[in-house]
Amino acid sequence: MFIGIDVACAKGKHLPLVICRQEKGRLLPIPLANHQIKPPKGLGNVLTLHDEVNMAFSNDVANYIETICDEFHLNPIRIGIDSPLHPRDNLLKRRVAEQALDKAGISCYTTPSSDDFEKIKAKGIAHLEANKPIQNLPHAHQIFMLLGFALNERLSKVAECIEVYPHATVKQLGVANIHKTKKNQAECQLSAMSHCTGWPKAESDWAQVDKICLGPMHDKVDAYSAAWVASLPEQDRICFGDAQKGDAIWIPNVEPIRRPAAHIRTTFQPKTIEQASATSHQRPCPACHQHLFKRWPFGWDAHAAHKCKGLKEAEPEARKTEFKRRFM
Numbered sequence: 526m527f528i529g530i531d532v533a534c535a536k537g538k539h540l541p542l543v544i545c546r547q548e549k550g551r552l553l554p555i556p557l558a559n560h561q562i563k564p565p566k567g568l569g570n571v572l573t574l575h576d577e578v579n580m581a582f583s584n585d586v587a588n589y590i591e592t593i594c595d596e597f598h599l600n601p602i603r604i605g606i607d608s609p610l611h612p613r614d615n616l617l618k619r620r621v622a623e624q625a626l627d628k629a630g631i632s633c634y635t636t637p638s639s640d641d642f643e644k645i646k647a648k649g650i651a652h653l654e655a656n657k658p659i660q661n662l663p664h665a666h667q668i669f670m671l672l673g674f675a676l677n678e679r680l681s682k683v684a685e686c687i688e689v690y691p692h693a694t695v696k697q698l699g700v701a702n703i704h705k706t707k708k709n710q711a712e713c714q715l716s717a718m719s720h721c722t723g724w725p726k727a728e729s730d731w732a733q734v735d736k737i738c739l740g741p742m743h744d745k746v747d748a749y750s751a752a753w754v755a756s757l758p759e760q761d762r763i764c765f766g767d768a769q770k771g772d773a774i775w776i777p778n779v780e781p782i783r784r785p786a787a788h789i790r791t792t793f794q795p796k797t798i799e800q801a802s803a804t805s806h807q808r809p810c811p812a813c814h815q816h817l818f819k820r821w822p823f824g825w826d827a828h829a830a831h832k833c834k835g836l837k838e839a840e841p842e843a844r845k846t847e848f849k850r851r852f853m
């Protein structure tokens with residue numbers, strides 16, 4: 526099995542963790558959202574300031590993975606973690622991996638060094654002791670990394686752990702142009718990934734998406750994305766940073782989704798996608814991944830004829846024929 530974890534989850538919400546198996550070249554997540562055993566619930570930044578709490582949490586995650594493994598008679602092979610696995614080297618301004626992402630024009634937070642983190646923890650604890658509001662906790666966007674370090678330490682005893690970065694993965698796929706919390710962006714990104722992973726394809730697959738783990742859709746998709754990168758052998762991954770030095774962020778070695786009309790490509794307009802909440806009838810456009818069909822395949826012809834940005838042909842009839850040939 527290949528496992529993906531979206532570490533920065535909301536307090537009190539079950540950790541978004543997706544467990545996948547490979548079958549005939551497809552990466553199939555096990556629908557575990559309604560399973561009686563669930564991963565532990567997010568601690569929130571306040572508790573994450575404490576190493577011993579993170580260690581206990583990581584132990585619960587390890588137990589969860591091992592329990593599911595036993596139940597399905599599968600071995601965990603690799604775990605993709607959406608968080609730094611180690612603090613930054615005290616001598617570096619930015620991690621080697623972060624410098625590589627900078628060069629590629631992919632933004633990312635700076636991982637604090639272990640010296641920095643001692644100060645961050647002390648500052649956070651002083652902040653709370655002074656009864657200052659929790660929402661103003663300093664370094665709030667970096668504290669989750671402490672949990673990432675603890676997860677790596679504990680889960681490395683279960684299987685190999687690699688650091689992944691779902692934002693960089695969708696950049697590579699060429700579908701990062703809308704912010705991930707926008708309506709349906711997550712579905713469109715998942716649809717783009719399905720070209721490589723073989724899932725979700727059929728109607729019945731899309732009906733399962735909601736069940737792969739608990740949490741909002743973009744967390745589910747990030748966790749599946751993490752599992753996807755984990756499922757790839759090293760030669761099928763791209764490394765930002767230096768794997769030898771243990772300072773590496775991995776993305777899939779894939780071509781961006783074909784956008785033949787790149788020169789006339791306009792930015793995505795959210796209003797073309799009308800409704801949220803995925804149901805079994807909703808399906809992102811398999812050509813452009815930017816349009817959501819509310820009742821697939823209803824309306825495919827008008828979309829293909831005039832609006833779809835994923836087709837090569839120019840004339841409406843030829844565009845419909847192309848769409849039909851490739852996707853229907």
Ligand SMILES: [Zn+2]
Nearest residue numbers: 810812813833
């Ligand atoms: Zn389209």
